[in-house]
Amino acid sequence: MNTKKNTLQSIMDIGLQLVQERGYNGFSYADIAEAVGIRKASIHYHFPSKQDLVQAVLLQYRKDFMDRLQAVKEQDLDSQGKLTGFFGLYRETLEDNAKLCLCSMMAAELHSFPEEIRAELNLFFRANESWVEDVLAQGQEEGAFNFSISTGEQAKILVAFVQGAQLMTRSLGDIHYFDTLVSSCMSSLK
Amino acid sequence: MNTKKNTLQSIMDIGLQLVQERGYNGFSYADIAEAVGIRKASIHYHFPSKQDLVQAVLLQYRKDFMDRLQAVKEQDLDSQGKLTGFFGLYRETLEDNAKLCLCSMMAAELHSFPEEIRAELNLFFRANESWVEDVLAQGQEEGAFNFSISTGEQAKILVAFVQGAQLMTRSLGDIHYFDTLVSSCMSSLK
DNA sequence: GTCTATAAGATGATAGAC
């Protein structure tokens, strides 16, 4: 039973959660301290500044998300199933207390971050596009998809779409909206 | 020559600008005061609380955006031209100091707002969908568009897409990305 | 590693003079 994580990881977990729910400028070290059950000063030991924390969280989030994408790719699914799995990852985020993709949130608050962090964000978006393009290419070979533009263009469109769909669904507060959007989108690719 | 607006409108203009650039939690009354050239206390005379301000700004933004959409509709353009005009409004926002749509930004910071304001946000998104659906329906009659799902579904997808495209383009910092996305998207509708 | 204590400044907001 490993119910007690180490403090550093707990801080990062709560930090991730808070950014996804409230945004970087919407919480403080006091919020993390309370949630983790330590004092504010202890957080500074692990992450001297708030930006150090968010940068570490971003790095881990991207790695974790890439792992999940890889897991979908390795499942025994046809290309349509894999694309549905992709949208499913964004759906899970919404279902989890109406969180937003960390990178969407941070892109909205871009003003608050230095170039170093901005570059990390774009790696995330590009990795998404690349993953989707692979699936689209596979699906086209199988005759599962039918669209008139290149796989690269279509992939970029789908990533932009899912980011916007997540944002609007969260605003509406009804996961059904996301499901309808994704379902329609999948239909439009046939 | 009306170079000097009244204070109230100046506060709202700067307030709008700051939310679009930094987000609601990314600026303070001090920032507005400095930009407008008044003292913090004077802002409280016009808008007792920060939420009063953002609510007024949101209302005006929505009205203004609806007017712009109406103007596009009244232009002598075919349905494709009108849809391009729609995307163009989001492009203009990006070009204007890399601003984000006020409602995308506020949707990201949803946690900070009461239900009253959240409802206003959704009116904006629905109005966008409705406008796009009209244009798609017109275009389908003219044979200008070709897509397999309903106009309502396609309109919702396009609005989600443009929100995501704006967010990702801003993160990348290259307006060319937005242009490519929109161009591909328009192609995919033929 | 975590704590107490504290700093130095920002923040949203109010009271009351002009």
Add this chain to the structure above:
DNA sequence: GTCTATCATCTTATAGAC
């Protein structure tokens, strides 16, 4: 309407004891 003055609170961050 706008100002000065002030408030209570929050915020990020540091120093130093344990």
